[in-house]
Amino acid sequence: xxxxxxxxxxxxxxxxxxxxxxxxxxxxxxxxxxxxxxxxxxxxxxxxxxxxxxxxxxxxxxxxxxxxxxxxxxxxxxxxxxxxxxxxxxxxxxxxxxxxxxxxxxxxxxxxxxxxxxxxxxxxxxxxxxxxxxxxxxxxxxxxxxxxxxxxxxxxxxxxxxxxxxxxxxxxxxxxxxxxxxxxxxxxxxxxxxxxxxxxxxxxxxxxxxxxxxxxxxxxxxxxxxxxxxxxxxxxxxxxxxxxxxxxxxxxxxxxxxxxxxxxxxxxxxxxxxxxxxxxxxxxxxxxxxxxxxxxxxxxxxxxxxxxxxxxxxxxxxxxxxxxx
Amino acid sequence: xxxxxxxxxxxxxxxxxxxxxxxxxxxxxxxxxxxxxxxxxxxxxxxxxxxxxxxxxxxxxxxxxxxxxxxxxxxxxxxxxxxxxxxxxxxxxxxxxxxxxxxxxxxxxxxxxxxxxxxxxxxxxxxxxxxxxxxxxxxxxxxxxxxxxxxxxxxxxxxxxxxxxxxxxxxxxxxxxxxxxxxxxxxxxxxxxxxxxxxxxxxxxxxxxxxxxxxxxxxxxxxxxxxxxxxxxxxxxxxxxxxxxxxxxxxxxxxxxxxxxxxxxxxxxxxxxxxxxxxxxxxxxxx
Numbered sequence: 001x002x003x004x005x006x007x008x009x010x011x012x013x014x015x016x017x018x019x020x021x022x023x024x025x026x027x028x029x030x031x032x033x034x035x036x037x038x039x040x041x042x043x044x045x046x047x048x049x050x051x052x053x054x055x056x057x058x059x060x061x062x063x064x065x066x067x068x069x070x071x072x073x074x075x076x077x078x079x080x081x082x083x084x085x086x087x088x089x090x091x092x093x094x095x096x097x098x099x100x101x102x103x104x105x106x107x108x109x110x111x112x113x114x115x116x117x118x119x120x121x122x123x124x125x126x127x128x129x130x131x132x133x134x135x136x137x138x139x140x141x142x143x144x145x146x147x148x149x150x151x152x153x154x155x156x157x158x159x160x161x162x163x164x165x166x167x168x169x170x171x172x173x174x175x176x177x178x179x180x181x182x183x184x185x186x187x188x189x190x191x192x193x194x195x196x197x198x199x200x201x202x203x204x205x206x207x208x209x210x211x212x213x214x215x216x217x218x219x220x221x222x223x224x225x226x227x228x229x230x231x232x233x234x235x236x237x238x239x240x241x242x243x244x245x246x247x248x249x250x251x252x253x254x255x256x257x258x259x260x261x262x263x264x265x266x267x268x269x270x271x272x273x274x275x276x277x278x279x280x281x282x283x284x285x286x287x288x289x290x291x292x293x294x295x296x297x298x299x300x301x302x303x304x305x306x307x308x309x310x311x312x313x314x315x316x317x318x319x320x321x322x323x324x325x
Numbered sequence: 326x327x328x329x330x331x332x333x334x335x336x337x338x339x340x341x342x343x344x345x346x347x348x349x350x351x352x353x354x355x356x357x358x359x360x361x362x363x364x365x366x367x368x369x370x371x372x373x374x375x376x377x378x379x380x381x382x383x384x385x386x387x388x389x390x391x392x393x394x395x396x397x398x399x400x401x402x403x404x405x406x407x408x409x410x411x412x413x414x415x416x417x418x419x420x421x422x423x424x425x426x427x428x429x430x431x432x433x434x435x436x437x438x439x440x441x442x443x444x445x446x447x448x449x450x451x452x453x454x455x456x457x458x459x460x461x462x463x464x465x466x467x468x469x470x471x472x473x474x475x476x477x478x479x480x481x482x483x484x485x486x487x488x489x490x491x492x493x494x495x496x497x498x499x500x501x502x503x504x505x506x507x508x509x510x511x512x513x514x515x516x517x518x519x520x521x522x523x524x525x526x527x528x529x530x531x532x533x534x535x536x537x538x539x540x541x542x543x544x545x546x547x548x549x550x551x552x553x554x555x556x557x558x559x560x561x562x563x564x565x566x567x568x569x570x571x572x573x574x575x576x577x578x579x580x581x582x583x584x585x586x587x588x589x590x591x592x593x594x595x596x597x598x599x600x601x602x603x604x605x606x607x608x609x610x611x612x
Binding site: 059060061063108109111112114115116118119120122123124126127130131133134249252256288289290291292294295296297298299302303306 | 423428433582587
């Protein structure tokens with residue numbers, strides 16, 4: 001389906017509406033606190049919907065999606081810091097580099113099927129983290145600090161934070177459109193076939209190794225840019241933060257909570273999880289138990305509601321399937 | 326010459342313990358096609374059990390083995406009913422997610438209580454000297470115990486009625502059910518044994534090296550490598566895979582910084598999977 005024909009479908013405009021709300025809600029009231037909370041929500045939506053390309057469409061678990069985020073952050077911060085590149089050029093280059101790396105890795109490890117692939121994604125995190133900790137141009141285990149003057153080209157710190165927020169929202173919007181576009185394309189149909197039965201898909205002529213490597217690479221691009229924005233914003237990056245497994249875990253929880261394989265569900269799940277997390281983090285007792293709660297939530301979903309929120313909505317209101325993807 | 330021999334022997338000793346650490350993982354994997362991602366944490370649970378029994382209760386370190394074995398078995402049966410039972414026969418993706426989420430909870434509670442401090446258990450066993458080299462007694466004892474446990478598991482699987490039932494369920498669950506094997510109970514028993522093995526191996530590793538709450542991840546990754554080297558559900562293959570890994574580690578450590586060991590093992594994991602999808606030391610249909 002061509003891009004133009006997609007614009008005639010209502011779902012295209014639902015995504016546009018979501019983006020508009022993200023842009024206008026904090027901006028009109030100049031509400032900084034709302035902006036920070038929506039920034040995290042946009043980050044979760046970006047990570048979860050790109051993870052969903054692998055998880056929900058092709059049926060492959062990627063425990064290491066954080067690698068894209070962390071590497072993207074490193075490449076961007078390094079280009080800005082050592083070569084004084086402008087932010088946006090660094091973001092795009094970071095996205096392209098990580099995507100290309102993912103394609104190369106993907107052609108190697110995606111020959112492994114099912115569970116073996118999932119296990120090797122755990123290994124990739126360890127491998128990349130070990131590489132970065134030993135790589136001196138990136139500061140080894142102490143990381144890279146950006147000077148405060150880094151925000152000047154964006155018009156000072158206060159304005160830069162708004163620019164970064166809007167960039168993150170743009171990345172979120174692109175992620176949603178990418179998910180939607182892939183789902184309605186022939187490529188997406190091939191991926192869904194792989195997710196249901198890889199042997200049958202291969203026999204029916206889906207070039208499974210290439211498709212898997214391509215979707216792995218595609219799911220790397222936007223998270224890498226999100227990583228660049230995130231670490232540019234905090235002006236500091238170190239291996240422990242960049243490859244923090246809890247973030248990719250949360251992305252998994254979010255994708256399962258909303259409903260794997262759906263575009264709306266993942267966005268909804270990300271927003272709900274972010275709200276829940278914000279609530280839990282403010283109460284002292286729960287701050288330490290964030291991962292415990294994420295784990296309990298994931299277990300309940302996997303055991304009792306494998307369809308997630310959208311599975312529930314679809315079964316209650318079957319007509320929504322015609323509009324929501 | 327003696328130096329090379331000594332490092333080979335040490336590689337074999339540590340490798341036998343790695344093999345034991347992988348055995349529980351490969352047993353569950355082979356029998357029900359479930360990859361137990363709590364395995365690393367169960368190994369750490371064994372280490373902590375050793376620490377508390379030896380340091381707080383004053384039990385001699387090696388006497389911690391029976392309680393860890395029995396406790397691990399019950400924890401495993403509980404794990405089966407909580408996270409695995411509903412996943413058997415569903416896509417492997419789901420059991421990966423369910424054991425992963427249990428692991429998150431365990432690690433979360435553990436770090437909230439104990440943090441990630443380094444723990445150590447003092448073990449004094451006289452070593453054996455060979456020329457200039459002394460092999461630590463703890464290494465030798467751990468390796469011997471690992472071999473004995475692997476041997477008993479092999480005998481259990483191949484020469485007892487219950488063990489044969491486990492292998493039958495691994496082979497074909499429906500056919501096993503048809504000939505009257507209570508498959509659910511056999512699966513629960515298998516997870517119990519798998520976790521008990523993880524606990525015991527953790528206990529033995531705890532007598533060799535200091536550990537933190539998060540040490541399990543590394544041993545779990547080694548467990549995956551050993552599993553793909555040794556084939557699924559094959560205790561003897563796991564021991565051989567462990568020895569191969571121990572020798573490899575011994576051979577590369579003089580040349581490469583320690584932090585790269587995991588990377589190399591991971592690359593090995595992928596290469597072996599691509600080259601020998603059934604395991605290097607595995608004969609088809611061993612389970």
